[in-house]
Amino acid sequence: MDPIIRIKNLTYTYPDGSRPALDGVSLDIMPGTFTAVLGSNGSGKSTLAKHMNAILLPSGGKVLVDGMDTIDEGNLLAIRRRVGMVFQNPDNQIVANVVEDDVAFAPENLGVEPAEIRRRVDAALEQVGMYQFRLHAPHLLSGGQKQRVAIAGVLAMDPEVLVLDEPTAMLDPRGRREVLRTVEELCRERGITVVLITHHMDEAARADRVLVMDAGRVALDGAPREIFPRADALRALRLTVPDTTALLLRLRAAGMPVPAGALTPEDCAAAIWEALR
Ligand SMILES: Nc1ncnc2c1ncn2[C@@H]1O[C@H](COP(=O)(O)OP(=O)(O)O)[C@@H](O)[C@H]1O
Numbered sequence: 526m527d528p529i530i531r532i533k534n535l536t537y538t539y540p541d542g543s544r545p546a547l548d549g550v551s552l553d554i555m556p557g558t559f560t561a562v563l564g565s566n567g568s569g570k571s572t573l574a575k576h577m578n579a580i581l582l583p584s585g586g587k588v589l590v591d592g593m594d595t596i597d598e599g600n601l602l603a604i605r606r607r608v609g610m611v612f613q614n615p616d617n618q619i620v621a622n623v624v625e626d627d628v629a630f631a632p633e634n635l636g637v638e639p640a641e642i643r644r645r646v647d648a649a650l651e652q653v654g655m656y657q658f659r660l661h662a663p664h665l666l667s668g669g670q671k672q673r674v675a676i677a678g679v680l681a682m683d684p685e686v687l688v689l690d691e692p693t694a695m696l697d698p699r700g701r702r703e704v705l706r707t708v709e710e711l712c713r714e715r716g717i718t719v720v721l722i723t724h725h726m727d728e729a730a731r732a733d734r735v736l737v738m739d740a741g742r743v744a745l746d747g748a749p750r751e752i753f754p755r756a757d758a759l760r761a762l763r764l765t766v767p768d769t770t771a772l773l774l775r776l777r778a779a780g781m782p783v784p785a786g787a788l789t790p791e792d793c794a795a796a797i798w799e800a801l802r
């Protein structure tokens with residue numbers, strides 16, 4: 526299988542920047558996978574995300590989306606259709622006064638025919654669990670609901686990849702759970718490729734793969750159960766570990782034979798139970 530996104534030795538310096546925001550990033554994203562991107566503020570996460578649908582173009586190196594080079598202007602529309610972006614602030618992403626009009630906005634702009642738009646809007650709202658709110662005013666919804674409407678707006682373009690840049694940063698715990706559950710379902714049940722930038726370790730723990738950015742480079746890259754037990758390496762990158770990992774590492778330090786890679790609360794509890802028996 527070919528990667529859906531291929532990044533080769535990508536460097537990027539902002540027009541007014543002195544040092545590169547991205548400095549030799551190479552990575553492949555395989556179709557249908559769930560990748561979490563971590564890293565302290567200013568490490569280059571958003572700059573990387575914006576290269577995945579040609580909002581930014583490389584200063585050096587290459588970004589290929591489904592084999593299409595982002596630097597080639599003729600590929601722009603096709604790339605934007607394949608890779609949808611969701612940003613941090615749901616209020617900045619609302620463009621209409623009724624939920625279903627908001628979701629229809631992008632496909633309308635793409636010139637999709639009305640019957641197909643109707644079908645896509647309904648399907649997208651169903652997928653994010655917001656169909657019953659289709660005639661509501663978006664600005665009266667909760668943060669989590671607004672983000673799910675924003676995700677539906679991207680889904681209505683029928684994308685292959687969903688790139689989310691800290692979509693839960695402004696949400697309360699309930700909104701975070703709603704959005705994360707939605708994103709996971711889209712990946713696991715619909716096969717949509719997900720790239721999730723987050724500050725929340727428990728969200729990253731649910732991914733197939735964790736990329737940790739530092740100073741414009743990929744510092745760590747691996748499965749969550751390989752990355753999170755490396756608490757010292759993460760601390761050096763100014764990151765924490767999930768609560769489950771922190772607990773297991775403390776128990777290990779105290780001499781209890783538990784595996785450090787049990788990440789979900791359920792696996793963590795089972796590992797402790799097993800060690801206690
Ligand atoms: N629009 C911009 N103009 C100039 N420099 C920027 C701009 N956006 C980000 N940067 C710089 O690029 C680097 C990476 O930023 P960013 O990708 O936003 O990091 P992150 O999303 O990980 O916080 C930082 O040093 C930041 O100050």
Ligand SMILES: [Mg+2]
Pocket residue numbers: 570571572690
């Ligand atoms: Mg950012």
